[in-house]
Amino acid sequence: MVRILRVDPLNPRGEDVAEAAAVIRSGGLVAFPTETVYGLGADAFNAEASARIFKAKGRPADNPLIVHVSSLDMALEIGDMPDRAVEVAKRAWPGPITFVVRKRAELPAVVTAGLPTVALRCPAHPVALRLIEAAGTPIAAPSANKAGRPSPTEASHVVEDLGDSVDLVLDAGRTFFGVESTIIDVTREPPVLLRPGPFTVEELRDILGDVEIPPFARGLGEADVALAPGMKYRHYAPEVPLILVDFDLASATEAVRGLGLRVAVLCLAGKCADADATIYVGSDPYEIAKNLYDALRRLDKTKVDIALVPTVAERGIGLAVMNRLRKASGFKLAKNEAELRGLLGR
C-alpha cells in the first residue's frame, strides 16, 4: 500500500514535510498538491529518480517535465530567465504560470527530453513550497495521473491512477484551480502561449504587451511538435466519447436519445438537460475549472454511450477550460443538430 499523509494545506506539520523531503532526496517519488493539480515529484537533478516519473505515468520520453522551484533565485540558477520573464515572475510567482526558458544548469536530459530549454514554475501552495525548500533541490513534476487520464485534483485520483508506483502521497484535499498551469515560451519574440491556464492571457498581455496564441493553444487541432514538445499527445481523455455542443443543449440531448443512445450531460454555466446521467460541473468559470477533471473521471463510471458538454466563453480561465474540453472531446464540436448527427455517424 502506498503511504498517504494527510496534511493541512495551509500549515503542514514540519515532520510530514521532512519525511516527504527525505523521500525526494533519496531518489523516491512524492505526489504533492499544488494550487493547480497534484504533481508527481522527483529530485530534478537525479536522472534515475526523474526517469521513474516517466515509468510510473507511462509518459512518452519526448514529453518534458516542468521543474518546480521555491523562489525566483532558484529559477535563475536553473534557467536563463529573460528580463520580461523576470518581470512577470515578480508579479505572478508563486503562482500558476510556467516559463519555458533556455537552460543554464546541467539538468539530466531525461527531465527536459533532451531540449536546450527548461520549463520553470514556482507553485503557490504552502505544501509544495515547503517540500521544495526542505528537499533543498528543484523538483521535476508532471501531473500525478497516468498519461492520457484527466489530471488529479485530489489524492484519491492519484492513488486510483498510480497506486504503489508512488512512494508517498501528501494529501491536502482538493486543489484550488483544478486545471494545469499556464505555459508561456519566452525564448520567442513575441512570447508564445503553449498552454492556457489559470494565469490568464489578459493578465499576461497587460505585462508583456503582445503574446502569440497559436491555434493549438486554443485547443484547435494538434500542436506544432517543434514548438510544443509533448503537447501532441491527447491529454485528458475520458473513455466515454465526449462531444462539445455549441447550440441548444436540450435539443442536442433529445436528438441523441432519439437515436436510442444513452447520454450523459456535463452541466456547466447554468446549462443542463434531462439525460440518462447528469454531472454538475459548475456555474461560474472558476468553479467549472475546479470540478472539471473530477467530472470527467465520474463520467467514465457512468454507463452511457455518449456524453455532451456545452461550450463556455473563451476568456479568462474559460480559455483553459475550453482547451481541456476540446482535447477531451478529441476536437469534436457540433454547432447544430446536423453536425451532431454527422459526428455520431447517423
Ligand code: AMP
Ligand atoms: P505536465 O507537467 O504533464 O502538465 O506537462 C508539462 C508540459 O510542459 C509538457 O507536456 C510540455 O508540453 C511542456 N514543456 C515542458 N518543458 C518544455 C520545454 N522545454 N519546451 C516546451 N514545452 C515544455
Ligand code: MG
Ligand atoms: Mg499532465
